[in-house]
Amino acid sequence: MANTILRLKHHRKAFHALGLFSTLLLVMQRVGAFEFKVGEANGWTVPTDSNANTYNQWAEMKRFQIGDSLLFVYSADKDSVLQVNKEEYESCNSTSPTATFKDGHTSIKFDKNGPYYFISGVPENCKKNEKMVVVVMADRSNQSSTTNQTSSASPPSPSSSIENAPAPSPVTEIAPSTPSAESPTTPSGASSVFVSAIASIAAFAGSSMLLVL
Incomplete structure (x- = not known):
């Protein structure tokens, strides 16, 4: 009887440990x-020097x-x-935006x-260089050699990358989000398929432990 109680206590401790481990992995996914x-x-405003591509x-x-x-x-x-699009960007044409x-x-x-x-939706602001080109590279979760090679290279400038890069699909209007922290770069989404797989395995192990109990 004493041995059975002891084994149950060990099983419960193992289950709690697996639960904490699964939670930690899920948090890591959002990094x-x-x-x-x-x-x-x-913020988004007319640059102090309107002649500079700030x-x-x-x-x-x-x-x-x-x-x-x-x-x-x-x-x-x-x-x-x-x-x-590119032409509207260069001419500050705000009549038919994608979004x-x-x-x-x-x-x-x-x-x-x-x-x-x-x-900027204000034509005069756009002409004062309140505009921007962003070149998006590969997915962070893509561990291919192409991604690794890209990661080791210096970021390309818009002028050198725009011509050969595929055009993005239209982006629909997005509802206001909760203000981010003071830092300009903050975590915002899932990124690793590997971590997700481990989290699933840990959750399965925790479920199996419940069956043992």
């Missing part, structure tokens, strides 16, 4: 993708991949964000690789 705040502290310079310093997202923070009553965002706190998630073009 792979990132949300980048456009313009960081200044936002493109900022974008060239980042490495955007599928699953990442951009956060645009701006005054909803004074500005907006338009996703456009329009006016909520003041816009989060746009990348679902495909290639260039994404954004301009």
Whole structure:
């Protein structure tokens, strides 16, 4: 009888340990993708130097991949964000954008690789370089040699990457998201198939332990 009780206690401890392990793995899954705040502290606005490509310079310093997202923070009553094609970007044409965002706190998630073009919904602001090109690379969960090679290379500039990159699919308007932390780069989504598989195995093991009990 004493041995049976002891075994049950050990089984319960093992089950709790597996449960904690599964929870930890699920949390780890949410560390792979990132949300980048456009313009960081200044947000989405007309650059201080309207002759400089401020936002493109900022974008060239980042490495955007599928699953990442951009956060645009701006005054909803004074500005907006338009996703456009290359020609509309270059001419600041706001008449037929792919998507329009006016909520003041816009989060746009990348679902495909290639260039994404954004301009201010105010034509005069766009002409003062409130516009940006973002080149999205491969998925963070893709562990192929192509991804590894890309990770070791320096981020390509929009001017050198846009011509050969496939055009992204239209992005529908996204509802306002909960404000992110102070840091311009914060975790935002799942990223690893391997971690997901381990989490599933751990959950299965925990279920099997319940049957033993």
